[in-house]
Amino acid sequence: MKQASLLVVDDETGVRESIRLIFGKSLRVHEARSSEEALRKVQEETPEVILLDIMMPGTDGLETLKQVRAAHPDGQVIMLTALNTARTAFSAKETGAFDYVTKPFDVDELRLRVERALEKSRLSQELERLREEVGRKYGIENIVGKSKVMMEIFKTVSLVAKRKSTVLITGESGTGKELIARALHFGSERRNKPFVVVNCAALPDNLIESELFGYEKGAFTNAYQRKIGQFESAHGGTLFLDEIGEMGLPVQGKLLRAIETETFNRLGGTEENKVDVRIVAASNRELEKLAKDGGFRADLFYRLNVVSIPLPPLRERREDIHLLLHHFLQVKARENAVAERRLSAEVVDKLLGYSWPGNVRELENLIERLTILICHEAIELEDLPEEIRRGESRPAFKEAVLEGSRPLGEAVDEFERELILKALQKTGFNQTKAAFLLGTSRRVLRYRMEKLQIAEDTELIECAKVSR
Numbered sequence: 001m002k003q004a005s006l007l008v009v010d011d012e013t014g015v016r017e018s019i020r021l022i023f024g025k026s027l028r029v030h031e032a033r034s035s036e037e038a039l040r041k042v043q044e045e046t047p048e049v050i051l052l053d054i055m056m057p058g059t060d061g062l063e064t065l066k067q068v069r070a071a072h073p074d075g076q077v078i079m080l081t082a083l084n085t086a087r088t089a090f091s092a093k094e095t096g097a098f099d100y101v102t103k104p105f106d107v108d109e110l111r112l113r114v115e116r117a118l119e120k121s122r123l124s125q126e127l128e129r130l131r132e133e134v135g136r137k138y139g140i141e142n143i144v145g146k147s148k149v150m151m152e153i154f155k156t157v158s159l160v161a162k163r164k165s166t167v168l169i170t171g172e173s174g175t176g177k178e179l180i181a182r183a184l185h186f187g188s189e190r191r192n193k194p195f196v197v198v199n200c201a202a203l204p205d206n207l208i209e210s211e212l213f214g215y216e217k218g219a220f221t222n223a224y225q226r227k228i229g230q231f232e233s234a235h236g237g238t239l240f241l242d243e244i245g246e247m248g249l250p251v252q253g254k255l256l257r258a259i260e261t262e263t264f265n266r267l268g269g270t271e272e273n274k275v276d277v278r279i280v281a282a283s284n285r286e287l288e289k290l291a292k293d294g295g296f297r298a299d300l301f302y303r304l305n306v307v308s309i310p311l312p313p314l315r316e317r318r319e320d321i322h323l324l325l326h327h328f329l330q331v332k333a334r335e336n337a338v339a340e341r342r343l344s345a346e347v348v349d350k351l352l353g354y355s356w357p358g359n360v361r362e363l364e365n366l367i368e369r370l371t372i373l374i375c376h377e378a379i380e381l382e383d384l385p386e387e388i389r390r391g392e393s394r395p396a397f398k399e400a401v402l403e404g405s406r407p408l409g410e411a412v413d414e415f416e417r418e419l420i421l422k423a424l425q426k427t428g429f430n431q432t433k434a435a436f437l438l439g440t441s442r443r444v445l446r447y448r449m450e451k452l453q454i455a456e457d458t459e460l461i462e463c464a465k466v467s468r
Contacts, residue, residue: 219268
């Protein structure tokens with residue numbers, strides 16, 4: 001591991017030699033006697049910590065500090081100052097210095113300040129590494145697809161990412177709308193700023209305004225202190241409004257004003273707050289039609305739809321299924337620390353022909369379940385869920401409702417009941433495993449079982465256990 005380095009900038013030889021004696025065994029120590037030499041050493045050595053004398057002859061220490069920070073923003077600068085210039089040292093901290101030490105310095109105090117600066121440098125480097133890693137993970141180059149339609153989408157994302165224009169991403173559930181939103185963010189100059197997600201479908205109308213814009217203390221009952229909203233949290237970065245078609249009309253008006261003026265008011269407040277946020281919205285609904293029908297503000301739709309990115313369902317880009325299967329087989333094996341599964345030719349044919357109503361998310365979840373629950377290396381046709389083996393996407397209950405032969409609630413309950421029972425049977429009535437198969441939690445599964453009276457079907461359960 002490379003040893004950390006420290007640069008001492010001081011015109012006094014004795015000071016430089018003393019600091020070398022203190023840190024010479026634990027750090028690589030470099031010396032500079034002037035501002036010009038300091039800037040050269042900073043660029044050559046990129047030291048983690050710089051000890052900079054604030055009062056060198058003929059040199060303005062604060063100006064040198066500005067130049068050092070500009071040349072090496074990650075370097076942590078500790079100012080060396082005489083007792084009577086402590087006020088100047090405070091000014092130095094405002095200019096960008098990490099800390100200051102007064103001369104003559106106490107050795108233990110100096111060690112402590114340098115150690116803190118080194119820790120800050122290590123944290124900054126780790127943060128930068130994580131940012132680069134996240135940027136690579138969510139970059140457009142990591143979205144799987146070689147079909148013509150996806151290549152066009154990648155081209156659009158690459159062009160739009162560098163702009164501030166609002167973007168509306170549309171497509172069925174599971175097509176990857178959030179992945180595209182993240183690619184827009186991490187491909188932009190805002191990549192090191194926050195990417196904030198608000199799921200509009202998960203928030204009731206009485207909460208979404210305070211979630212977006214925050215509130216002041218006393219704005220309503222139980223508002224005991226000010227709360228920062230997601231608009232403010234996303235300052236400098238990107239605010240992703242997922243399922244924006246579910247947002248109520250009153251909040252839509254306030255959102256439109258915030259987008260157009262780049263200002264907002266916290267709930268219960270009168271102060272206008274300026275914000276710099278790039279808006280990316282997504283919906284699985286036809287917002288233009290919804291706007292014509294009065295369910296969505298037309299002016300907000302046009303404000304969001306500056307750049308439109310429609311994502312195709314997986315059934316319309318079947319040439320990507322092979323790539324996605326290969327990708328998820330590798331990823332899920334690595335995530336679960338198991339051997340990578342293989343798909344038989346019959347399984348691949350069946351998956352290529354399946355309609356994938358849940359799109360890429362359904363395919364990913366299927367591969368994850370198979371990776372975890374199938375113990376043998378090669379996945380065969382009998383390992384697939386029954387609806388995929390039959391080549392169905394379970395449309396029967398929908399058709400019955402549309403034809404008027406079944407009430408919607410009854411059909412949904414029956415379909416859900418059948419799914420839960422099959423999951424329980426497949427897992428030997430292990431509720432934790434059954435919940436995983438269904439993509440939910442054990443608590444939610446137990447609640448649904450009680451609601452659908454599955455727990456009372458003891459005869460059915462016992463028969464199923466015996467048949468196994």
